[in-house]
Amino acid sequence: MGVSAGAEDEANLQEAQRATYLGLGKNVVLTAAKGIVGVTANSSALIADAVHSLSDIVADLVALATLRVSRLPADRMHPYGHGKYEPIGALCVSSMLVAAGGGLVWHSAMLVHSAEGMAVPGAAALWISFAAIGLNEALFHITLRAGKKSRSQTVIANAWHHRSDALSSLVAMAGIGGAMAGFPMLDPLAGGAVGLMIAKTGGEIGWESVRDLTDSQDEEVLQTLETVLSAVPGVSSCKYVRHRRMGPYQVVDAHVVVEREISVSAASHVVAKCRAAVRAEMPEVTEMMVHVTPALHGARGRQPSRSASNSAGSTMDQTMEPELEGLRSHHEIEQDVRTIVSSVPDVKWIEHVHVHYIGGAVQVIVLPCTPTPDDLRSACVSLAPHAACGAPGVAREPGLLWVSLE
Secondary structure (H helix, E strand, C coil), rough: CHHHHHHHHHHHHHHHHHHHHHHHHHHHHHHHHHHHHHHHHCCCHHHHHHHHHHHHHCCCHHHHHHHHHHHHCCCCCCCCCCHHHHHHHHHHHHHHHHHHHHHHHHHHHHHHHHHHHHHCCCCCCCCCHHHHHHHHHHHHHHHHHHHHHHHHHHHHHHHHHHHHHHHHHHHHHHHHHHHHHHHCCHHHHHHHEEEEEHHHHHHHHHHHHHHCCCCCCHHHHHHHHHHHCCCCCCCCCCEEEEEECCCEEEEEEEEEEEECCCHHHHHHHHHHHHHHHHHHHHCCEEEEEEEEEECCCCCCCCCHHHHHHHHCCCHHHHHHHHHHCCCCCCHHHHHHHHHHCCCCCCCCCEEEEEEEEEECEEEEEEEECCCCCCHHHHHHHHHHHHHCCCCCCCCCCCCCCEECCC
């Protein structure tokens, strides 16, 4: 990441921490206020809501710890960084949401069972619930915005925890108001419905965290990567595009297909352009591994699309590796070819010999130097049998395609 991107990331992190600290302070105040007023005003709904706010304090502490740990730099034991702690923290907070929702449903069921014996709460309980709704809803929007800017799943999950607080306070206020108006059943019925909503939100966030922990692929991210890589000059196509989310960051690897006879330095330049293009489009990508594959059908032959090649995963590469492993090194092949070509009387010296491994086969390109064009034609005639069937020593290569003369 560049300096500006790093500064922006740090600013977003600080905003997320401020929002979480603000939420922590709010939860401490509300837990104490709800508990005291709930006991003095004789409101069981408000006491239950105070217990819910107490769970939010734990969620805030988890979010703060996760924010700090997930941003630690990579080290020997964590070469990809500590980003995976982010979905772990989000999974913890989402579990608290599910537990809070389930607890609210259970509490509501108990209130329905004992509705006749419910005491009528005082007006103070109604006002404290009203204040809690406003505070929690405001914190929801502040925290959600900070979580999206910092790309923190834990902070986003914590924002929804604030929303669940607002809903539970709304239920408590409705129940308190209904009890004061002579309709005590409104509290448990509304509480059960909202409890299910809270549990559903927690389940969705938890499932997303599990997907990140198991490196599930995001089709939209893959499509963006393929589009960006295919537009890089020098890239014929791309395949086997994969990504993994490391908390707020992304790690990507892909195979790009380039012209089969370009130099190693030219291929390295294409790789550098690929990385630059992806990071310009997706600043959250902090690490990218680009594998270079030569085109199989000419300099710019079409390669399989990502939808076709990804369906086979890395099977194609794994099946082609044994074929390449069975071939001799380019040093040995070049030495044999130089020996054969140097034996031709019309060849004075050899400018270069290039050995290519393409599609599990070998292609050798030779540039011999002769005094005159006629001598070059004569040398070509002399070397034609070797170019057609493989030179002695090179003929042992099972994948030899041809020896061509430039």
